[in-house]
C-alpha cells in the first residue's frame with residue numbers, strides 16, 4: 547500500500563470511537579484511576595494509562611502515531627510549537643560543557659536560543675556552512691555532542707549532505723538532528739538517511755491552514771524518552787483541539803503538497819525568465835547549487851523559495867511588495883493554503899556580517915506559494931514587477 551493511502555487511516559481506532567471516522571477530542575487535564583492497584587501499576591510502569599494532561603493525551607497520541615509512521619521512526623512526540631520541540635530536544639540531550647555544531651542557515655530563533663540560553667548554561671555552539679556537512683571532521687572537538695541540520699535551510703534553501711553528516715556522527719557517537727519542516731515527511735525521510743532525530747514545525751505544511759502552532763520530534767525510543775521527560779517539565783503539551791486540526795491537516799497533506807510543488811516550480815521558472823530577477827533560490831531548479839544533492843535526498847519539493855531582484859532603491863521595494871499584496875499576504879510563517887511574500891530586509895538587521903554569510907540582501911524575497919491558481923500568482927507578480935520598474939526609483 548502507498549504511504550499516502552496508509553496515512554489516511556494509520557493510528558485511527560474507529561471501533562473505539564463508536565465508528566466515527568475522526569478521533570474524539572479528549573479535553574482532559576487529569577485522568578482518573580479505577581483502583582489503587584491500577585494507579586500503582588501505571589506509575590510504576592507496568593501498565594500504559596494516561597496520567598496527566600501534560601504528559602499525554604489520546605487525541606494527541608493519534609497524531610504522534612501518524613507522524614512516527616510517516617517519519618519511519620519508533621516514536622514521535624507532539625508539542626505546542628516547533629520552537630518547543632527544538633528547545634526541549636536540545637535541553638534534553640545537552641549538558642554544561644558540551645559543544646554542538648549547527649548549520650549556519652538554521653531558522654533564526656534557533657540561533658538565538660543557542661547563543662543566549664544554551665550559552666548561559668555553558669553549552670558552546672559552533673556554526674558551519676551548509677556545504678561543510680559533507681565533512682565536518684575538522685570541526686569536531688572532544689566535547690562535541692550533537693550536529694543540528696536543516697536541509698533545505700531557511701531563507702536560501704541550502705542543501706546539506708545528510709548521509710555524510712550522519713555517517714561521521716555515528717563514527718564519533720554524536721546525535722544528529724534535522725529540521726524537516728520544508729520537505730515534510732512525504733518528500734524527505736532523514737531517518738532513512740541515517741539521521742537520529744527529526745524535528746518539525748508542524749505549524750507549516752502539516753497543519754496547512756495557518757490556524758495553529760505545532761511542534762513534532764520523531765526518533766528512536768531511547769532518545770525520545772528524555773525528550774518526553776523534558777517536554778513534560780517545560781509544560782509544552784499540545785492542546786487536543788490543535789492535535790485534532792493537525793490530524794485533519796494530515797488527511798490532505800499529499801494532495802496539498804503536490805499542488806504546492808507544481809505551482810511553486812511554475813512560479814520559480816517564470817521568475818527565472820524575467821530580466822528584473824537576478825537569481826531564484828529553489829532546490830528544484832537545475833541552476834540551484836544543491837540541485838543534484840537534493841535529488842539524492844528528497845523525492846519532491848515544497849512551495850517555499852526565495853528570489854533576488856536587481857538592486858534598486860527603497861521606494862521601488864515598497865512599490866513591488868505593496869503591489870504583490872493584491873493576492874499575496876505579507877507575514878511570518880509559511881506552508882498554509884495562502885500565498886505569502888516575506889522581504890528579508892529585517893532578518894539579522896543588526897548583523898551585516900551574518901546577513902552576508904547567510905546570502906541575504908535588501909532585494910531578496912521569500913515566497914510561500916499557496917493553493918491558488920499559479921497563473922493568478924504570476925499575473926500579480928508581473929504587475930508588481932511593472933510597479934517596481936515604474937516611478938523614478
Ligand SMILES: Cc1ncc(COP(=O)(O)O)c(C=O)c1O
Nearest residue numbers: 627628629653725727747749760
Ligand atoms: C524551519 C523552521 N523551523 C522551525 C520553526 C519554528 O516553528 P514554530 O513557529 O512552530 O515554533 C520555523 C518557524 O517559522 C521554521 O521556519
